[in-house]
Amino acid sequence: xxxxxxxxxxxxxxxxxxxxxxxxxxxxxxxxxxxxxxxxxxxxxxxxxxxxxxxxxxxxxxxxxxxxxxxxxxxxxxxxxxxxxxxxxxxxxxxxxxxx
Numbered sequence: 001x002x003x004x005x006x007x008x009x010x011x012x013x014x015x016x017x018x019x020x021x022x023x024x025x026x027x028x029x030x031x032x033x034x035x036x037x038x039x040x041x042x043x044x045x046x047x048x049x050x051x052x053x054x055x056x057x058x059x060x061x062x063x064x065x066x067x068x069x070x071x072x073x074x075x076x077x078x079x080x081x082x083x084x085x086x087x088x089x090x091x092x093x094x095x096x097x098x099x100x
Contacts (some may be wrong), residue, residue, distance in 0.1 A: 001023065001024055001025065001026050001075060001076070002021060002022075002023060002024075002075070002076075003021070003022050003023065003024045003029065003030050003073055003074065003075045004019055004020075004021055004073075004074040004075075005019065005020040005021070005022060005030070005035065005038060005070060005072075005073060005074075006018075006019050006070070006071045006072040006073075006074065007019070007020065007068055007069060007070045007071055008068070008069050008071055009044075009065050009067075009068050010065060010066045010067050010068070010069070011064060011065045011066070012064070012065075012066070017071075020038045020039070020042055021038070022034050022035065022037070022038045024075065029073050029075065030073065032048055035056070035070065036048070036056070039056060039068065044056075044058070044065075044068060045058065045059045045060060045063075046058055046059060046068060047059055049067065054069060054070040055067055055068070055069050055070075056068040056069075056070075
């Protein structure tokens with residue numbers, strides 16, 4: 001099944017919205033490795049950000065872009081859209097985890 005990946009590449013001049021394509025099993029979303037492979041095929045050599053899901057940073061610090069953020073995963077009827085505002089609100093409401 002096709003999954004259209006809508007993402008934003010943040011360049012110094014400003015954001016550029018693009019799309020990519022990857023294939024997944026019915027009813028599933030692509031995993032990080034599938035997204036990395038898609039980006040590599042598009043000539044974006046990136047690694048996942050350690051602190052944020054669905055954000056990828058360039059392997060080469062001299063790259064012309066700062067990061068890539070996946071905005072939407074479209075598999076036809078069902079879509080996964082990251083709601084950053086909701087995520088922020090929930091993060092502020094939940095108690096912070098502390099080690100024991």
